[in-house]
Structure formats: structure tokens, C-alpha cells
Amino acid sequence: MLALALCVYVGLITVWPLGQLLLTAFGPGDEGQLLGTMRDTLSARATGRAFWNTLTLSLVSVGISLTLGAGLALAVGLLRMRFRAALSFLILMPLIIPSQILALSWIELLGSQSPILRALGLAPAPGQGNPLYSRMGIALVMGIEHMPLVFIAIRAALKSVPADLVEAARIAAVPPARVLMRVILPLVAPSALAGALLAFTAAVGNFGIPALLGIPGRVPMLTTLIYQRLNGFGPSVAGQVAVLALILTLIAVAALALRAALMRQLRMRIEGGRAFSPSRRAPLWAQALIWAGVAVIAILPLAALVLTSLVPAIGVPFSVEVASLDQYARVLANAAVTRAFGNSLMLSGAAAILCVAVTLPLAYLATRRPSPAVTALDLLAEAPWVVPGTVVALAMILAFLPPLPLLGVSLYGSAAILLIAYLARFLPLVLRPVMAAAQGADPGLDEAARLAGLGLADRMGRIFAPSVLAAALAGGMLVVMTAMNELTLSALLWSSGHETIGVMVFSLQYEGNSTAAAAVSVLSTLLLLALCALAQVSLRGAGARALPWHQG
Amino acid sequence: MPRVQAKGIGKSFGGQQVLHDVDLDLPQGAFLALLGPSGCGKTTLLRLIAGLELPDAGELRFGDRLIASTDSFVPPEARDLGMVFQSYALWPNMTVRGNVDFALKTRRLPRAERRERVDEMLQAVGLEPLADRRPHELSGGQRQRVALARSLVLRPALLLLDEPLANLDAHLRHRMLAEFRRLHAATGTTFILVTHDQDEAMAVASHIAVMEGGRIQQVGTPEDLYRQPATAMVARFVGHGATLPVEVTARQDGICTLSLDGAARNVPGLQVPGRAGPGPAWLCLHREDLRLSRGPGHVRAQILSQSFQNGRYLTHVLPRGIGTDLLTLSLDHPLPAQDEVGIDITGGWVIAREGEAAPLRQPSVAATADADA
Numbered sequence: 001m002l003a004l005a006l007c008v009y010v011g012l013i014t015v016w017p018l019g020q021l022l023l024t025a026f027g028p029g030d031e032g033q034l035l036g037t038m039r040d041t042l043s044a045r046a047t048g049r050a051f052w053n054t055l056t057l058s059l060v061s062v063g064i065s066l067t068l069g070a071g072l073a074l075a076v077g078l079l080r081m082r083f084r085a086a087l088s089f090l091i092l093m094p095l096i097i098p099s100q101i102l103a104l105s106w107i108e109l110l111g112s113q114s115p116i117l118r119a120l121g122l123a124p125a126p127g128q129g130n131p132l133y134s135r136m137g138i139a140l141v142m143g144i145e146h147m148p149l150v151f152i153a154i155r156a157a158l159k160s161v162p163a164d165l166v167e168a169a170r171i172a173a174v175p176p177a178r179v180l181m182r183v184i185l186p187l188v189a190p191s192a193l194a195g196a197l198l199a200f201t202a203a204v205g206n207f208g209i210p211a212l213l214g215i216p217g218r219v220p221m222l223t224t225l226i227y228q229r230l231n232g233f234g235p236s237v238a239g240q241v242a243v244l245a246l247i248l249t250l251i252a253v254a255a256l257a258l259r260a261a262l263m264r265q266l267r268m269r270i271e272g273g274r275a276f277s278p279s280r281r282a283p284l285w286a287q288a289l290i291w292a293g294v295a296v297i298a299i300l301p302l303a304a305l306v307l308t309s310l311v312p313a314i315g316v317p318f319s320v321e322v323a324s325l326d327q328y329a330r331v332l333a334n335a336a337v338t339r340a341f342g343n344s345l346m347l348s349g350a351a352a353i354l355c356v357a358v359t360l361p362l363a364y365l366a367t368r369r370p371s372p373a374v375t376a377l378d379l380l381a382e383a384p385w386v387v388p389g390t391v392v393a394l395a396m397i398l399a400f401l402p403p404l405p406l407l408g409v410s411l412y413g414s415a416a417i418l419l420i421a422y423l424a425r426f427l428p429l430v431l432r433p434v435m436a437a438a439q440g441a442d443p444g445l446d447e448a449a450r451l452a453g454l455g456l457a458d459r460m461g462r463i464f465a466p467s468v469l470a471a472a473l474a475g476g477m478l479v480v481m482t483a484m485n486e487l488t489l490s491a492l493l494w495s496s497g498h499e500t501i502g503v504m505v506f507s508l509q510y511e512g513n514s515t516a517a518a519a520v521s522v523l524s525t526l527l528l529l530a531l532c533a534l535a536q537v538s539l540r541g542a543g544a545r546a547l548p549w550h551q552g
Numbered sequence: 553m554p555r556v557q558a559k560g561i562g563k564s565f566g567g568q569q570v571l572h573d574v575d576l577d578l579p580q581g582a583f584l585a586l587l588g589p590s591g592c593g594k595t596t597l598l599r600l601i602a603g604l605e606l607p608d609a610g611e612l613r614f615g616d617r618l619i620a621s622t623d624s625f626v627p628p629e630a631r632d633l634g635m636v637f638q639s640y641a642l643w644p645n646m647t648v649r650g651n652v653d654f655a656l657k658t659r660r661l662p663r664a665e666r667r668e669r670v671d672e673m674l675q676a677v678g679l680e681p682l683a684d685r686r687p688h689e690l691s692g693g694q695r696q697r698v699a700l701a702r703s704l705v706l707r708p709a710l711l712l713l714d715e716p717l718a719n720l721d722a723h724l725r726h727r728m729l730a731e732f733r734r735l736h737a738a739t740g741t742t743f744i745l746v747t748h749d750q751d752e753a754m755a756v757a758s759h760i761a762v763m764e765g766g767r768i769q770q771v772g773t774p775e776d777l778y779r780q781p782a783t784a785m786v787a788r789f790v791g792h793g794a795t796l797p798v799e800v801t802a803r804q805d806g807i808c809t810l811s812l813d814g815a816a817r818n819v820p821g822l823q824v825p826g827r828a829g830p831g832p833a834w835l836c837l838h839r840e841d842l843r844l845s846r847g848p849g850h851v852r853a854q855i856l857s858q859s860f861q862n863g864r865y866l867t868h869v870l871p872r873g874i875g876t877d878l879l880t881l882s883l884d885h886p887l888p889a890q891d892e893v894g895i896d897i898t899g900g901w902v903i904a905r906e907g908e909a910a911p912l913r914q915p916s917v918a919a920t921a922d923a924d925a
């Protein structure tokens with residue numbers, strides 16, 4: 001019964017929309033020829049250009065992520081220094097900050113109006129345009145945004161390097177540089193590669209950065225091409241964009257499959273034992289270098305964003321005399337902005353609660369009553385998180401734009417389609433930590449309760465739920481933090497009256513009202529940091545470990 | 553490295569004192585077993601000698617060279633020693649040959665000489681056919697040999713081994729012990745081997761240091777420890793010994809006259825060699841000091857259990873009214889459980905009883921070693 005209900009749920013919000021997408025992509029062309037849509041789209045010049053941009057810029061961004069992430073992870077992991085926890089948190093900032101806000105803050109940092117570069121006399125001349133509205137700009141900001149994925153992977157690998165291996169080399173009088181090159185790096189290389197492939201997948205599916213940098217810079221990527229086509233021509237181009245979405249999915253899934261294969265192949269069997277901990281104190285110059293790097297990556301752009309939001313009007317250069325909170329007063333008086341905050345909070349909160357409610361029985365069945373059907377369900381539930389967000393949004397449109405059978409109303413244009421998209425896309429954020437906790441818990445507890453005559457509901461509520469509660473709570477928090485600021489889904493699914501914070505930032509910036517966009521971004525970032533703090537103090541143990549910044 | 557000398561070494565981790573005032577004096581070419589129950593600080597002492605930990609007090613010398621003290625420190629890479637880790641710590645990304653060759657490569661030796669030394673070492677431990685395998689393709693015993701070869705190829709003056717046999721099965725353990733002895737003799741390197749297994753220590757070592765609770769209880773040759781234990785702990789730990797609480801009534805020429813307490817039958821004139829003056833003492837016994845008595849015996853005891861091993865009946869008995877240690881006799885015939893028997897004591901060693909907390913200091917090993925030689 002329970003399993004059936006879950007099947008219907010996952011089928012409705014995941015399988016059906018993604019299935020629709022496939023059907024549309026493989027559909028006949030205008031004149032009814034076999035796979036016509038696909039042939040037409042694949043032969044279009046715009047498709048080739050977007051594909052090429054997506055592939056090359058993602059690769060360049062991965063290079064940047066890998067360089068920065070590996071450098072920082074090795075420095076933080078191999079050298080002893082103070083404030084390491086604070087440093088790790090700052091390094092993870094680009095991942096926590098939503099991509100449209102990150103893009104915006106870099107725009108403010110490097111633009112001709114830059115409050116920081118102007119003060120240093122380094123800002124580009126006003127007529128010159130922002131250097132970030134370019135291919136390299138997109139790659140750079142995406143590289144920084146996804147750097148923490150590489151950082152986390154390498155940091156974790158470094159923490160599992162057994163101390164004995166390093167000490168054995170040290171006793172044999174092997175010089176430290178060689179120990180690093182020949183002993184430590186080979187051990188962390190597979191993880192670095194895995195982190196890089198994760199960063200690649202994230203870059204391929206990124207929408208916020210190409211949207212804010214690539215649209216004004218006329219650098220189309222697959223995600224923004226889908227957005228612009230749908231925005232410009234409406235549902236008539238559904239077939240075309242479905243093919244684009246399919247390409248996007250294939251790239252992302254190929255990278256993830258490669259990652260899984262590599263992990264199996266390269267995973268070295270390392271004996272356990274005391275984990276390696278750094279004994280070498282970081283020299284002062286190295287500490288200074290690291291902090292300077294982190295300041296540029298994590299602090300300066302946000303500072304530029306904050307300073308921009310304090311400017312009273314667009315075009316006025318920042319100075320202490322003109323600084324005021326006028327922008328904040330203005331955006332808070334704007335009904336659309338306050339509505340967006342209300343919508344985002346409501347939608348993300350509802351999504352979190354529903355995801356937790358669905359996860360508990362699903363994880364219970366998957367770990368305590370495994371069956372092929374439940375395993376398949378578990379895998380299918382992961383799909384909307386694995387494929388790029390733009391693809392999920394498009395699938396939702398294809399599935400829910402036509403009026404619902406029986407009811408005769410279309411969900412498109414209501415808040416419901418946003419909620420369904422959130423439920424599908426963010427379910428894995430709860431499912432993963434809860435599954436991990438459930439697999440770690442002793443199955444004997446459930447069996448003992450069963451022998452003691454407790455019914456299914458009792459066992460789930462009184463035995464299973466408490467054992468995974470911390471993880472579920474952490475997952476729920478993660479859903480709120482991610483959904484509250486997301487843009488990728490709502491950019492395609494919003495409608496007037498149902499704006500989200502992400503859409504608000506995007507459209508204010510798009511209209512050229514960059515100071516208002518900065519103010520809204522600062523407000524939502526503050527809200528996000530408050531949520532992080534709340535999660536930090538309210539979650540402990542297993543729960544806290546699911547929070548992203550605990551992985552550094 | 554002429555000899556290893558430790559004086560008053562102390563070490564604590566976060567307020568917990570792990571080593572107390574450790575003294576050690578080890579002659580060149582010795583094979584020392586650091587023996588003690590798990591958690592007594594053996595690994596910590598070994599890591600201090602290796603330079604992987606810093607002492608809080610005391611000093612460590614290799615011959616005339618001051619290696620570590622509270623204000624000087626020679627790093628591990630400059631100590632000219634090798635170490636075999638309990639986990640073996642083989643580098644997983646290198647082959648067997650790569651592991652053995654790795655440190656030599658950084659020494660800028662001519663290629664031909666390097667190759668010769670690696671080949672020679674691989675041959676010495678019987679790993680030549682496996683030279684191109686990776687560590688995860690080897691069995692436990694083979695990994696152990698790689699770890700040995702990797703340390704010995706650098707020709708260190710001192711080799712440290714941390715419970716090298718703990719992960720091997722009993723059969724392999726005996727083979728590896730023989731290997732250690734052979735390599736020790738062939739290389740002339742000083743070996744320090746950590747173990748919690750006294751049989752292992754007795755089987756290989758020229759010297760044994762018994763540790764408990766972060767202190768060295770006694771250092772000596774296996775014979776010293778077996779025949780003349782300095783503390784009750786050593787007496788019980790080495791050679792499956794037992795101790796009985798007794799009174800020394802007189803002592804002359806190293807022979808103590810004892811009276812046995814409690815309900816045990818007082819047989820006047822039980823004379824056993826020992827070091828204790830008149831007063832409370834421990835009588836330290838091994839299996840061969842005990843015989844089934846035809847008469848009443850020195851001690852009455854109740855048979856608890858018997859097991860048949862190597863053609864003899866090992867008989868565990870509980871002495872009546874004296875002490876708490878079980879005694880073990882080796883008999884050629886079975887006896888019914890619960891029977892009461894008399895036991896004659898034909899040997900043993902007597903040490904003072906109240907001095908247990910502050911163990912007797914043995915004369916330095918160097919002196920005993922010279923006497924041996």
C-alpha cells in the first residue's frame with residue numbers, strides 16, 4: 001500500500017514529466033518525418049554554438065575550480081594554521097551563495113562603477129563595458145562557484161590519508177616535496193578527479209551565471225538558449241528545446257557515469273589507521289597568500305555587492321558621504337519584492353516539509369524492506385537532481401502546461417507547478433542523508449520491535465523516525481536554503497504574482513536596476529546566512545555532518 | 553650507532569602521562585623486545601625513539617650523539633633508522649620494487665648500485681618473483697616482508713618494529729620470527745621490536761624490556777626475566793608465571809627461608825633463592841618449579857581443570873588459603889577435577905612484597921650484556 005502510494009508520487013512528479021520530455025524530443029518533425037525535431041535542432045547553427053560554448057566554458061571553468069580548489073585544499077589540509085574552521089567556511093562560500101548573486105557580486109566588483117576598484121583606481125573606463133560579459137568571464141565565475149566541490153573532495157581524501165604512510169616516508173628521509181608528489185598526491189588524485197567531474201556537471205547545468213553574464217555578453221549556452229527560446233517563442237518551440245535539454249542531460253550524465261566508473265577503477269585500497277594530521281606550521285607568507293586568495297574569492301565580491309546596495313541611485317559612484325539605506329527602503333516598499341520573499345519562503349518551507357514526509361517512508365522501505373521496485377524508486381527519485389535544473393523545469397512545463405485530465409485546469413501559471421518542481425528536484429537533498437543514516441542504523445532494532453509485535457506505523461514512527469530525525473532535519477534545512485534562492489527552475493516556471501527571490505534579482509538586474517538588484521541580493525544573502533546559523537545551532541552530530549560547510 | 557640510551561624520558565598527551573621516567577641502555581647490535589600489555593606506552597616509546605614524537609622530559613642518545621632532549625631535537629630523517637609499522641604502511645600506488653626503491657632514489661645513488669641493492673634485498677626476503685605486484689595484491693606475510701625490505705635496504709643502524717606480527721596467523725608468525733633472527737644476524741643492525749606477546753619476545757630477543765603503565769619494570773636478558781623477575785608483574789607476565797604471597801624469615805647467601813601463609817601447610821625450611829630480606833615477599837613460580845607431592849606438600853590446592861597438550865596434562869589448581877593466582881602443573885596422568893592435592897615447590901625466586909609500587913631497578917643491561925658476551 002505504502003509502496004504503491006510512493007510509486008504514484010514519484011511517478012507523478014518525476015517519471016511523467018521527464019518521460020514527456022523524452023517523448024517530445026524524439027517526436028516527429030513539422031512535416032511528420034521520423035525524429036524530425038531532433039534532426040532539425042541538431043543541424044541548427046545556434047545549437048552547435050551553444051553546445052560548443054557549454055562544453056568548452058565548462059571545461060575551462062573546471063580547470064579554474066581544480067587549480068583553486070586543489071591549491072586551497074592542500075594548503076588547508078597539509079599546513080598547520082590558526083582559524084582553519086573560519087577559513088574553510090569562507091572557502092565554501094561560493095557554493096552556499098546562489099549563482100545569480102555570485103555573478104551579480106562579481107559584476108559589481110569588476111564593473112566600471114566598482115566601489116572597490118574605483119577606490120584603487122583600477123576600474124575599467126565607463127565606456128568599456130564589464131570584462132565579465134564574455135566567455136572568459138563566464139568560465140571564471142563558474143570556476144569560482146564550483147571550486148568548493150573540488151575543495152571538499154580533496155579535503156576529505158587528505159583526511160583519510162593514513163599517518164603511517166607519511167611517517168614511513170619521513171623516516172626513510174624522503175624530502176617533503178617528494179612525499180607530497182609521490183605519496184600524498186597519488187592518494188588524493190582519484191578524489192580530485194571525482195570532484196572535478198562533479199564541478200563539470202554543475203557547470204554544464206548552471207543557469208544563473210550564463211544568464212547574468214552570457215545574455216548581455218551574447219555568449220549563448222545550452223541552459224540560456226533553452227530559456228531564451230521558451231521566453232521568446234513560447235510552447236511552440238517545445239520540441240526544439242526538449243532536444244537541447246536532452247543534449248544537456250547527456251553531457252551531465254556522461255560526466256557522472258565517468259565519475260562513477262573512475263571511482264570504482266581508481267579507488268585505492270588504503271588500510272585504515274590514524275589519520276594524517278599536519279605537523280608543519282604554515283609559514284607566514286603562505287598564510288598571507290591563502291588569506292589574500294580567500295579574500296578575493298569570497299569577501300571582495302560580496303563587499304562590492306554590499307557597497308553597491310548602499311548607493312542611492314544608479315550611476316552615482318560610491319562614497320561614504322552618499323552611502324544610505326535608501327535602496328533598501330525602496331525595495332522593501334516594492335510589493336513585488338516583498339511578495340517574492342513571501343513566495344520563496346512559503347514554497348521552500350512547504351517543499352522541505354513535504355520532502356521530509358515522503359523521505360521517511362521511502363527510506364524505511366528502501367533499507368528495511370528492500371525490493372527491486374523500491375530500489376528503482378530510490379534511483380528514479382535521484383534523477384531530477386542529477387539532470388540540470390533547466391531540464392527539470394522544461395519537463396514540468398511539458399507535463400503540466402496541458403490541462404490536467406478530469407480537472408481541466410492547467411497548473412502552469414500557478415504556484416503549484418513551482419512547488420511540484422521543487423519537490424522533484426530537491427527530494428534527493430533529504431533522501432541522501434536520511435538513507436545514509438538509515439543504512440548506518442542497526443536493522444536489529446526494527447526486527448526486535450517486529451518480534452515484540454509492533455505494527456508498521458508504530459515501528460516507523462517510534463523506532464525508525466527518531467533514528468534518522470537529525471539527518472532528515474538537516475536535509476530539510478538544506479532544501480529551504482537551496483530552494484529559497486534558486487533561479488534555474490523559477491526562471492522558466494514563474495508567473496506574475498508568483499515571483500521568487502531569484503527571479504526578482506534576475507529581472508531587476510535585467511532591467512538595468514543594478515542597485516536594487518544588489519539590495520535584494522544582500523537581503524536574501526543575510527536571510528540565507530541566518531538560516532545557516534540556525535541550522536548550525538539546531539543540528540548536531542549526524543545532522544550537522546550533512547551541512548555543506550561541515551565537509552571542509 | 554653504538555648504543556641507544558634513554559634517560560628519564562617522560563611523555564604525556566593532553567594531561568595524561570603516558571611514559572614515566574623511562575631509562576634504557578641498549579648495546580650495539582642488540583635485539584630488544586619491548587614487552588607489555590596493550591596500552592602501556594610501547595608504541596609511544598618507539599615513536600619517541602623514531603623522532604615521530606617529542607619527549608616532555610629526559611634525553612635520548614645514540615652513542616655520544618644527543619638525539620632528543622627538552623631543548624634539542626634531531627628529526628627522524630636524520631636519525632639513520634628504519635621502522636616497520638604495525639599497518640606496514642606500504643605506499644599503495646607503488647609496486648613492491650617501487651616501495652623498496654623509493655627512498656634510495658632520493659639518495660642520488662648510481663642507478664646500477666641502486667638496482668643491485670634492491671635486488672639483493674628483495675632476494676633476501678624472498679620477494680623477487682612478486683617485485684611488480686602492488687601492495688593490495690599481496691598477503692599479510694608478503695606485505696610484512698616488503699615493509700622489512702623497504703626499511704633494511706637503507707642499511708639503517710637501528711630498526712624499529714611495532715607489533716610486526718600482530719596481523720599474521722600463528723604459522724606465519726613463527727616463520728617471520730625466524731626471518732627476523734636471520735636478518736638481525738646478517739645485517740648487524742640493532743632491532744627494537746614492540747610486542748604484547750611474551751612468547752614472541754622470548755623467541756627472538758637478546759634483551760627484553762617489560763613495560764607496564766608507562767614505566768619500564770625490568771630490562772634484562774630473557775633468562776634474567778624468567779629466572780629473576782624484578783617485580784610481581786614481570787613474574788606473572790613472563791613465562792606464564794604465578795606469584796604467591798609469603799613471609800621471608802631469614803636470608804643467607806642469596807637463599808631465602810620462607811614460611812607460607814594461611815591455611816597452607818607450614819613446612820619449615822622451604823628454601824628458595826631470592827632477593828628479599830625478612831618480611832612479606834612474593835614467591836615467583838613457573839611450571840617446572842612445581843611437582844605433585846607424594847606427601848602433604850608445601851601447598852594444598854584444589855584441581856580446577858585439566859587440558860591435554862603436547863602429550864602432557866596441564867593441570868590448573870587453586871592453592872588453598874594463599875594468594876589468588878592459579879598454579880599450573882604439567883602431569884603425565886589425568887586427575888579428577890575438584891580433588892585436593894599437595895604440591896612440592898622445588899624452585900622459584902623471591903622478591904620483596906611491599907616494594908611493588910616502586911619496582912626494583914636492575915643493573916643496566918649493558919653490564920649484563922657484557923657478562924653474557
Ligand SMILES: Nc1ncnc2c1ncn2[C@@H]1O[C@H](COP(=O)(O)OP(=O)(O)O)[C@@H](O)[C@H]1O
Nearest residue numbers: 565566570588589590591592593594595596597
Ligand atoms: N597521539 C596520542 N594522543 C593521545 N593519547 C595517546 C596518543 N598516542 C597514545 N596515546 C595514549 O597513550 C597510551 C599508550 O599508548 P601506546 O603507546 O599506543 O600503547 P601500546 O603501544 O603499548 O599499546 C594509551 O592510553 C593511548 O590512549
Ligand SMILES: [Mg+2]
Nearest residue numbers: 591594595715
Ligand atoms: Mg601499540
